[in-house]
Amino acid sequence: MGQALASFSFGVQEESLQTFRLVQQFVDAANRASTLQQVELLLEQISLEMGFDYYALIHHVDHRARNKASSVRLENYPKPWVEKFLEKKMYSWDPIHVASYATNLAFAWSDVPDMITLTKRQQDVLRSALDEGIGDGITVPANLPGEANGSCSFALRRGKTLRREYIGAIQLIGSFAFQSARNLALEAARSTATTGRVDLSPRQLDCVLLAGRGKSDWEIATILGIKEDTVTQHLDSARERYGVAKRVQLILRAVHAGQIALTDLL
């Protein structure tokens, strides 16, 4: 029995070392990739090697709008599913995307109902994916302050069983793949466009922060010891910087950009 146990744990250890070697090779190649096509080939290869049928490395934005030079979408999901997904704008409430905002750690899709409460609409997305032949999967969230949320997922055909012991390895593969793709997309965007990040001035930030705590312009003026008109001006020019019209949009944009944290507003 002792011997059987020893050979079993040897087998497990051997397998985990082999998995790590795959991860190492992937990371080395991803770090060296010089085009998004190369990253895509690597994703295709590692999916096969780890027994997955699908991969998807994406920024969660409307990919039909072509003005987002720095956003990435590399995937090999069945075509009918991708068309339906984009057509119905499911990315806005896809439960896998929503769950990926709740954590920074890789998670199994079959665990999503335990992570977030699914609305009917979200259950429909999962059912719809299953109809198109997509079963269980693992998603690695990739959320950076000030940038569009993203993720890297690996999935199985319907009916296949997920190997959960791969979650740690997938965490590495997904994160390194995303970073490599993000770098290449940023590089491409730098050479074609001028869209840089928008920062608010410290005074604008003070005003937005207090506005986010529900203060009126007059209250903000009193707290900061400046004129109410000045506060209005600061908030106007902050809205202008982000190109948004409403106070709520301004506050959300500032939080999304990592200029203020949600905890600052509490």
Next chain:
Amino acid sequence: MLHFINNNNIKHYKNVVDIMFMDRKHVFIDLLKWEIPADGTFERDQFDDDNADYLIVSDPSGGDHLGSVRLLRTDRPHIIGNIFPHLCDMPVPTGTSIREITRLCLSPRLRAPERRIVRNRLATGLTEHALLTGISSYTGVAEMGWLTQILGLGWRCVPLGIPKAVGKSLLGGLQIHIGTDTMELLRDAGTYSASGLTYAQSKLAA
């Protein structure tokens, strides 16, 4: 201002070092619930000895601690080598030109944009320090929830093993290779932030 602090000059920095130990207690024990010893006010462990180096970002006006890292030699007992060697699926990288980054701590008093600046200043300072003193790479144990952000800084990073569950965390060993191109990688990623690194009285040639 970013200060390099070691056994030779730590006595000149008592204030900011004490605040660092208090912030470490607040962040690691009170907020992150790490199961590590503390003496009520300060978080200090067996590695905070004469061999530990620190890089500390301080507020130039009041001298407050804004953020810091502890650097341990890897040719002596250190975290990944002695506490988490199982996070390495390869020999633990050790040697005189490798330092381990531990106890990265940002002041809980900072707001989000300031946190980003202090973090960037630390990353830039770590790179400058490595280039100035012949450190070829840093190792470290990282909570995998931070992996995207660590990689997002732009430097060249590789995993040392498959991440493993430790208590409630998923931890992984990482190695960051520093070379002459690292500054440019940081600049491309928008991380570079003039650090103002100073070695005053550390007896370390800069």
